[in-house]
Amino acid sequence: MSDAFPASSGQERMWFLSRFEPDLAVYNIGMLMPMGARQPVDPRRLEQAIDLVVRRHEALRTTFEFRDGQVVQIVSPGAPPTALTETDLTHLPPAAAEAELARLARADAVVPFDMERAPLFRARQVKLAEGDLRLVIVFDHTIFDGVSSMIFMEEVGECYDALGEDRAPKLPELPIQFADFAVWQRGRLSGEFLETELAHWRERLAGVPADLALPGDRPRPARRTYRGEIRLGAYSPELSEGVERLAKELNATLFTVMLTAYASVLSRWSGIDDIVVGTPIAGRLLPETEPVIGMFVNAVPLRVDLSGAPSFREAAARVRATVAEALDHQELPFERLVEDLQPARDLSVPALYQVMFNLAVRTNEGQIGNGTAKVDIQLDVNMRDGRLHTRLEYATDLFDPETIERFEANLRTLVEAAVADPDRAVSALRVLPEEERQRVLALGAGAPRAAPGTLHALIEAQAAATPGAPAVVSGDATLTYAELNGRANRLARWLRHIGVERGRPVAVCAERSPELVVALLAVLKAGGAYVPLDPEYPRDRLEFMLSDCGAQVLLTQRHLSPGGPIKAVLLEDDHDLDSGDLEPVTGPDDAAYLIYTSGSTGRPKAVVNTHRGIVNRLAWMQETFGLTAGDVVMQKTPTSFDVSVWELFWPLLQGACLVPVRPGGHRDPGHQRDLIKRHAVTTMHFVPSMLALFLEEANIESCTSLRRVVCSGEELPPRMAARFFDRLPGVELHNLYGPTEAAVDVSWHACRPGETVIPIGRPMPGCRLHVLDGHLEPMPVGVPGHLHIGGVQVARGYAGRPGLTAERFVPDPYGPPGARLYATGDLARLRADGELEFLGRIDDQVKVHGWRVELGEIEAALAEDARVRRAVVALRDDAPGGRGLVAYVDWTGEAAQLAHELRTGLAGKLPPALVPQAFVRVTEFPLGPSGKLDRAALPPPTGPGRSDLGTTYVAPETPLEEELCALWGELLGRDRVGIEDDFFALGGHSLLAVLLITRYREAYGIEMDLRVCFELTTVAEHALAVLELQLGDVELDDLLAEDADG
DSSP states (O other), rough: OEEEEOOOOHHHHHHHHHHHTTTTTTEEEEEEOOGGOOOSSSSHHHHHHHHHHHHHHHGEEEOOOOOOTTEEHHHHSSSOOOOOEEEOOSSSSSSHHHHHHHHHHHHTTOOOOOOOOOOSSEEEEEEEEETTTEEEEEEGGGGGGGGHHHHHHHHHHHHHHHHHTSOOOOOOOSSSOHHHHHHHHHHHHHHHHHHHHHHHHHHHHTTTTTTOOOSSSOOOOHHHHHBEEEEEEEOOOOHHHHHHHHHHHHTTOHHHHHHHHHHHHHHHOOOEEEEEEEEEEEEOOOGGTTOOOOOOEEEEEEEEEOOOOOBBHHHHHHHHHHHHHHTTOOOOOOHHHHHHHHOOOOOSSOOOOOOEEEOOOOOTTEEEEOOOOOSSSSEEEEEEEEEEEEEEEEETTOOHHHHHHHHHHHHHHHHHHHHHOOOOOOGGGGOOOHHHHHHHHHTTTTOOOOOSHHHHHHHHHHHSSTTTEEEEEEEEEEHHHHHHHHHHHHHHHHHHTTTOOOOOEEEEEOOSHHHHHHHHHHHHHHTTEOOOOTTTTOHHHHHHHHHHHOOSSEEEOOOOOOOOSSSSOOOOOTTOOOOOOOOOOTTTSSSSEEEEEEOTSSSSSEEEEEEEHHHHHHHHHHHHHHHOOOOEEEEEOOOOTTHHHHHHHHHHTTTTTEEEEOGGGOOHHHHHHHHHHTTTEEEEEOOOHHHHHHHTTTTGGGGGTEEEEESSSEEEEEEEHHHHHHHTTTTEEEEOOOOOOTTTTTTEOOOOTTOOOOBBEEEETTEEEEEEEETOOOTTTOOOEEEEEEETTTTOETTTOOOHHHHHHHOOOTTTTOOOEEEEEEEEOOOOOOOTTEEEEEEEEEEEEEEEEEHHHHHHHHTTTTTEEEEEEETTSSTTTSSEEEEEEOOOSSSHHHHHHHHHHHHTTTTGSOOOSSSEOOOOBBTTTSSBBBHHHGHHHSTTBBOOOOOOOOOSHHHHHHHHHHHHHHHOOEEEOOOTOOOTTTOHHHHHHHHHHHHHHHOOOOOOHHHHHHHHHHHHHHHHHHHHHHHOOHHHHHHHHHHOOO
8 A cells, every 4th residue: 555745845846836837847857877887788687677776765656646735745565567668779870879869868858747647757778789778767856866866877787787696786775765854854844943944044035136137039938938958068178177276276166166157157147246046955964865766955045245346266255155054054945945035926037046056976978958947047067087067058938059158158268267367356357258259349340431521511512512402491491502501601700700719619599490500500610519509498407508518609599599698699680791611620520519418416418529420420321321312301309419410411411401390390290290291301310209109190101202210319119110110111210329429329220020129230330339347348249238339429528527528438448549438328238140239227317208317417406495305216117107207205395286396396497308207205215235225116106105196176167178178188098187187197298298289289279388288287277378378479488477476
C-alpha cells in the first residue's frame, strides 16, 4: 500500500506550476549518462541497475496528489521493472548519429510529466554504433535535483558493475528518505525560528527593484511562456588562470568573483546598481541527506550592492559578505519567502529576481536543454580541464541569440578588465571588446560633411537665381524673392546704422507674417543673431528674456510694442535705404540665433547656435527630401521653437514657397487643412500631440497636395503612425530627433506602416550620436545609456551661463582636439540595425506637447506663492484628460480656491503648456530608500486630495450656458457639466483648450485667446467672455481685468 507524506515547499510550488502550465517542461532535468569504460553496454543489465536504484530511493517511486487542501507525495512500495526505450542509429554516419541523438534527447526533455502517474522519469538507450550505447534520462524536478543527478549516475554505474561481477553493490546506507526530510522541514519551519528567518529576509530585501528590466529585443509578453535556449562558452586557459589568480588575490572564491562580474554587467545593462540574483543552494545541511536522491535544492536571493562606484575589489568584498550572510539564512524555502513578502503579482515577471547564477561544482556537459528558461537569464559557470566554462540559459521571449552572444562577450571583456585592474571602479571597467567598441562608435557617426556658408548668403544667392519666384505667401499678399531680399537689406542697413554689430543679439517679437520673415533675415544680414520672443508669452517671461539676452534692439509690430527703455524698431515702418546686398561681416562660426529653453533653476536659458550648424542641418534636409521650386512649406511653429528655423529658411534656400499660418493658426487643425488646400502645401511639421488632433480633423483626405510630414519634439507612438498612414495614404511620415543645443535635429527615421516601435533613426551627416556610460565609454548594442551629440551642429553653449555650458558641453574624446559633446540628458539605446531608440529622460526634464520642460522651473514658480510650503511637479499618464503635468503642493491656504489661484498665477508667468493640468494637496512627500523624493510613489491625481474636485453642481441658466455645458461635456467626456465646474478639474489640458477655442470659433465666430482658458476656467466665466468677444473690440487684458474686478 502506498504511503502519503506532506510535500515540501519546493514540491508544492512545482506542483502548482504543473497545474498552471500543464504543457510546459520547465522543471524537467535531462541528462546524457556517460557509460565510459563500460562499453559495450548490456541493455538488460542497465535496466536492472536502474531498477536497483529506484527500489533504493523512495523519491524515484513518488507521485503527487491534492488531498484535503494540501499537496501530498505518494510513495509506492514498489515499481514496475524499468523498460528502456531503444533506438538504433547504427545506420547513420557518425556526425548524423550524434545530431539525431541530440534531437531525441531534446524531444524527450520537452515532454512534461503527469505528476499523478509514476514514474516521474523516462529513459532511452540509444545505440550510435557497435560498442557505443548512450543513456538519455529525464526526471521531473519535483523528485530530483542537481546533486541527485551525480548520485544517480554513480549508483547506476556501481549497480551495473556489481551485477556484472555477481556481487552486492557497494552503496552507502540511507539513514532517511526524502519524505522524512519533507516532514522534518515542515516542523523546523515554525515558531521562533521561522519568524527570525522571515524577519531577516524582510529587512534584507526591503525596497528591492520589482523588475531588473534588462533591455530585451521584445517587450515582455503579458504571460511568461518559459521558452528558452542555451548558449555555451569557454574562456581561454590564460583568462581562466587569471580568474583563479584574482580569486586568490581577493581572498574570494570563484563563485564570488564570477558573481561580482555577472552583477556588474547586469548593472551596466539595466542601469540599476541594486541587483538581486537568485542562486540555487544544495539544501543538504543535514549529513543524513547527502546520499539521498530527492528535491532538496533551495534558491536564495543575493542582493548585490554596486552603489557608490566601488572598485571590483570592493564589490567582490561586498558580494562575499552577502553570500556568507545568505548561507547563514538559507533554510527558509524560497516559496515561503515569496509568500511572506508578497511582491506585486505579475504573470510576466519572475518574483523577487529575474536572473540567476550558479557555480557547478562538477561538469554539466551531459545536461540536456529542455527548451525552457525559468528566469530571464541564468549563468552557470564551471571550471574543468583548466578552462572556465559558461552556460547561459535565456528567455527567448525577450532575447535573440545575437543579444545573448553580446552579453557573453560583455561579461568576458569585463572579467578581462577586472583581472587586469581589480582596483578600477566596476562602472568604469570596459565591457565592449575593442573591435565591437569601434564598430559601435562607427554606427553612431554620420557621414563626414562640411556645408559651408551662412544662411543669409545662401538666401541671397537663391534670390539672385529666382528673383520673381514667390518666396512668402500670406493671405492675398505675396513677397517675391527679390522683394524679400530687398526689404531685408534695407532693414539690415538700418540695424547697422543704429548699432547692431557682428554677433550682437537682436530680439524679434512678431506674429507669423511676411514681416517676421523679413525681420529675421535682416538681423542675419546685419551681422546679428536673432532672439525670437513669442508674443503669447507672459509679459514677465518676455521681460526676463529681453534683459537676459542683452539685446539693445527689439524688432516688433506696432500692436505688440512693449515700450520701455529698449530701442524698438517697428516692422511696419519703411526705411528708404539701399536695397542691395550688404557687405558680409559674419562667417559660418558666428552665431545665427539664440533660442530660450526651460531652465531647472526657474529661469529659461538661451542656446547659442551657429550658421555652420544650421546650414549643415538644412543641407541634409535638402539632400534627403529634395525640395524644389514647386514645393510649398507651411510655417506654423512659433519662433520660440527651433523647428521654426528649418520651416522658415529651408524653403528659402531652395526657391520654394513659404506659407505662414495666421496667428493662433498653429493650434487650429481646421485652419491648417484649409491652408493646405488653398496653397497646395506639400511639406509641414507636427509635434505628435498636435498631429493627433490633425488626424481627427474632418476631410483631411482632401489635402492631396501634401507629400511629406515631419514629426519631432515628442515620442511618435506607433498607433499614431498607423493612424497617419490610414488617413493619409501615400504621404511620407518622418520622425526626427534633436535638441535646441544641436541645430534642431540630428537624426532621422523614415516611418513605415506596421512598425511596432518608432526609432529616432540614424545620425545626419556631420553629426555623431553616441550612447555612453558615466565614463563616456560606449554602451553595448541594445543597452540604454546617456545620449551624447557631437559634430558640427553642436551649439556654442548657453549665453551668459559658462558653468552650465561646461556641465552640459563636455570634451569630446572621439572628435578632433577642442571638440565637445552635448550631454542631452536623454536615455537611448543603439539597435543592432544601427538605428537609435529614445527611451526617456535621466533627469527631471520632460516633454509636454512638444515643449521641453524642466520640472524645476514650474516648481520654482509655484514656490513664489507664500502659501506654498513645498511643490513637486510630475508628468503623469493618469492625469485628468490624459498624460500631463500634475502639481503636488503642500499649502497653507484655503483649499477650495487655491488650485484656481495657483493656476491663474502660473498662467501669468509661464507658457500655457507649462501650467499643470491638476493640483493635488499633500502634506508629506514620498521618499525612496536613499532619502530622495520618489516621484513614482506620488498619489494618483484622481484620488483623495484632489483640490480641483468637490464643487457643487450648478445647472446652466441661459441658452448660451446650456450650449457651453454640452460642448464641454462632449469635449471632456462628461455626462453632466455645471456652470461652476472647472475646465481642468474635469480633465482639461492645454491641447483640449486649443480644441475648445476652435469649437468657439466655429460656433460663435470669435477668436478667444488661449490664456483666457487658463485664467477663466468655469463655464460661467466662459459664457461672459464669449458674449463680450461677440460684441467686439475687447482686449484680452480688459477681459481678464473685468473678471478680476467682478
